[in-house]
Amino acid sequence: MRCTKCKGTASIELRRHHSAFCKPHYLEFFDRQVERAIRRHKMFAPDDHILVGVSGGKDSLTLWDYLLRNEYNCTGLHIHLGIGDYSDNSFDRTASFAREREASLITVDLAESYGMGVPELSNALRRVPCSGCGLSKRYILNKEAFDRGFDVVAMGHNLDDEAATLMGNVLHWEVGSLARQQPALPSNRDTLIKRVKPLYTMTEREVAANAILRGIDYVEEECPNSVGARSIVYKNALDDIEAKSPGTKHGFVSTFLDRIRPVMETSQEDFDLRECTICGQATTGEVCAFCRMWQQARAKKEKSSKTHG
């Protein structure tokens, strides 16, 4: 297999692009695609202060690495979720990445700041771990960005993530979520910080190849709670289709963004947002979903400790 650019030995074949690249040309291609996504969606300006959500996995470390190499003004935010060894390893990789590059890192420990880690939260709520975890991650990323005066929040979601989310939203006709599914979600209120996904055009395999070729030391193990998650079912289904028809994932997401979502914009409900009476973040009700969830979890934990104590 030969590199499409220099005819040297190729390290990676990209069937959806009908091309193959050697290491330097692949890294050049990868950066160009990310840069194109950032420009096309006006994700951020060179002097914007960016808060990057960093889990320690290949996607978020690849994104942080890209932003640092391109001298963006960025800081990482890692949330320690309290999921056993997985969380400890994730934190270790994130911290050593930051140390090696002298990058600034903020860490929020869920149990220390809010009283429970993900497993305890899930037990108290009697809900699957991902539901409380996902809501907490989104909320904390936005809240920290707001409190600390960042202009934009950047997340490492890749094309596979976006295609799986889109598939889930379409299968369940989640109209509100579809309208919000954008690579750059603008801020529509002071407390809601703009949210961007610069890697959304790159597949999981392409991001992993970039991370490996750049020598990024990321956590390879998956979160133990991801086994059986619905998003994995969708990802596997999309992988099967992609194998038979390369380019399907990209076509699915880009056609939605170019043709379907703009039509939805006009039918998007104009929610009457106000401030959460507990934390001040934007909400449609009195108390935001995050504060409601934690109130419930703490009350149930207290009740069960009284019953068992």
Ligand code: SF4
């Ligand atoms: S798989 Fe679920 S519990 Fe694990 S990090 Fe992701 S959202 Fe959280």
Ligand SMILES: [Zn+2]
């Ligand atoms: Zn080459």
Ligand SMILES: [Zn+2]
């Ligand atoms: Zn709140």
